[in-house]
Amino acid sequence: MKLRIILGLVFLSCSSFGQVQTTEAPLNPTILQDSGASAKRAIRRNIPLTNSIRRAYQAGTRNTSGRPGANYWQLETDFSISASLNPATQTITGSETITIHNNSPDTLDRIVLRLDHNIFRPRVPRGFSVPAETTDGMVLTRIKVNGVEVDLKSPVPQRQSGQSKIERSYAVGLDQTVATLMLATPIEPRTLATLEIDWNTKLPGGADGQGHRMTQRWDAKLFQPTQWFPRLAKYDDQRGWDTNVYLGPSEFYNNYGKFDVKIEVPAGWIVSGTGVLQNANEAVAPFVRERLASALKTDEEVMIVKKDERGVGKALLPREKNVWHFVADKVNDFAWATSNEFVWRTTRANIPTKGYVPVHMFYLPERARFFVNAGKNSRHALEFYSKLLIPYAFPQLTLQDGPSAGMEYPMVINSNQGAADHETFHQWLPMMVGTNETRYGWMDEGFNQYSNILSNADTRGRPFDLDRLGQNYGRVSGNEDEPALMWNANYAGTFYGYQTYNKTSPMFSMLGGIVGDAAMNAALKKYVETWAFKHPSPWDFTFFMNKELGRDLNWFWYYWLFTTERVDGSVKEVVWKGDKARVTIHQAGEMPSPVVLKVEFSDGTEKIKAMPNAQMTDDKTAIVKWNEDVWFNGDRAFQAVLDFGKRKIRKITLDPYGRFPDSDAKDNVWTSK
Secondary structure (H helix, E strand, O other): OHHHHHHHHHHHHEOOOOOEOOOOOOOOHHHHOOHHHOOEOOOOOOOOOOHHHHHHHHHOOEOOOOOEOOOOOOOEEEEEEEEEEEOOOOEEEEEEEEEEEEOOOOOEEEEEEEOHHHHHOOOOOOOOOEOOOOOOOEEEEEEEEOOEEOEOOOOOOOOOOOOOOOOOOEEEOOOOOEEEEEEEEEEOOOEEEEEEEEEEEEOOOOOOOEOOOOOOEEOOOEEOOOOOOOEEOOEEOOOEEOOOOOOOOOOOOOOEEEEEEEEEEEOOOEEEEOOEEOOHHHHEOHHHHHHHHHHOOOOOOEEEEOHHHOOEOOOEOOOOEEEEEEEEEEEOOOOEEEEOOOEEEEEEEEEOOOEEEEEEEEEOHHHHHHHOOHHHHHHHHHHHHHHHOOOOOOOOEEEEOOOOOOEEEOOEEEOOHHHHHHHHHOOOOOOOOOOOOOOOHHHOHHHHHHHHHHHHHHHOOOOOOOOOHHHHHHHOOOOOOOOOOOOOHHHOHHHHHHHHHHOHHHHHHHHHHHHOHHHHHHHHHHHHHHOOOOOOOHHHHHHHHHHHHOOOOHHHHHHHHHOOOOOOEEEEEEEEEOOEEEEEEEEOOOOOOOEEEEEEEOOOOOOOOOOOOEEEEEOOEEEEEEOHHHHOOOEOEEEEEEOOOOOOEEEEEEOOOOOOOOOOHHHHEEEOO
16 A cells, blocks of 8 residues: 555656656745634534444434433453463463453454553554563463354465355454454354453563553562453444554553452462452461551551561461452453562542542552652542542552553552552543543543642642633644544554643633533533443533533534634724723634633722623722624624723733633733823
8 A cells, every 4th residue: 555655646746758747836825824814714513423423323322412322232341360470481371251241232243352462572563652572472372252162273264255154263363452253153132152261471571661561570570460361342332343453552442340360479479459359368467467457447557568577478378379369340451460579558548428448559668769658649539539520439449569650450550659649530530431542532531631630739728720721722733743632542643642631621721711610520520420330432521511511512522622723812902982992802713712801990989880791800800701602603803892981991811811722822912001
């Protein structure tokens, strides 16, 4: 395909005799003018509906209320995993059974697997991530579907023309991050199926890893496995199987289910992970269990295993091998860490309607300085976000030391105190609200960055401040490298960080400037309550917010999600007629916004006349607002009439709180001469 494109370009550039055409068209002077100078613009007031969301509406699984439809369903996957770590070879060997609950109305003629550790192979597509070392990836040695072996060695069978049924199940892409099992016997709707897999994978280590999850051990003393087992790809009502390849930066979209996991490690190794430890009586000494119980009775942090208590015959019971057994329900992934040098500290968090849950910290003693405030930060985050959104749903939270110091999984954050607040929020999105992080990273990381602003302000005992955030986006808008929020984050390129993490806060800054921050946050809370343990799409979110806020905001969602446009407002002139001031407001950008003016009065004794759309903030300052619909006729200029009586106006500021994207706010101010 690449060669064809190059040849096509060469053909278009040359004549049939190979001579380059150099005819030069005259410049059209209007092309060089700022597009904002045109008298009219087309304001779009709805959002595009793609084929995927149209299918969901037609099937009744979703609707334009933004809530799950009457026919909503989701696939569920229950995992039973037995795995063993060999620190000498840095290899995990595992066997798993996945029970597939096909709750869909579809007959599944294939199963799509996620084999993320194949990103460590040398010949796979990658984004901007670089593994610490190349490995053989995730090696599958046996697969069974409903007890029938899948032949992994024979060539892929050739189908005859017109043949729909295959004679035997087979696998393709086992050396890639996404593989497919073609099934001789499809999985019928509303039935269960079992998938058994044996596999092994080496955990990469070393100093050269770039990007999260690309380094999963420190030498042979600490292992931090993530995406470490074969997973079923997400299957949903919009697109069927999610086949986005794992490129490194972009994150995940998984099915919910129950995990029953047994991890075998050498004697003397402590294991932490998702879920609740089932066999503490067999794994740890009685004094460890007593300290764990006491940690839930005090706000003081309790050392569960101290530096001099590590090892067999002390904190750990004497065995040649130790099996740590964890169970977690209604989760979409499982992560763990292990070391023979871990110390273990625990505190508690008080969750509304639930009570106290433990917060565990596992780290190397020489890195204790990174965990001094980790418990305090995580406790605050759990309690704050439980009030902001919904109560924390899981029975515990664990912080794990290791090379990936900023990553999240259900009940687990691979983090120290630095990212504790941010990573803890992820227990709400995507762990409780199963957003598609791979495609719509802003629905996960963007919500997170916004909520961190609120949490950080609460930590300091101050009200949160969203001013200037929306306006500041105006300096980014127009960059040709910026993809729109609705562009697939997996392919966002160099602007992945801004698209996925940073643009949502300016969007919410503007939304708060339109409907009020309190109303917006209340609607966000309802959204999380409604979609807990389900999988919302961007259309579900936007239509839900419209309904909850009681406003048609589709124009707003269109410009923020589907474009990279800005407002670019300015005060063009102020003309007086008697006591009235006619203020000409201009918008050079394509995105409309409300008109918000801050009017500051001179000293005087004249009474300030009341205006119906104005509110006095003190005895010499008024905020005047006109809704965004003043622009819906396509005009770029709006005449804002100020009728405050005889008191002189000394200054007028457009968008005084900095909520609307503007590349240059200097022209937003008029001062009386």
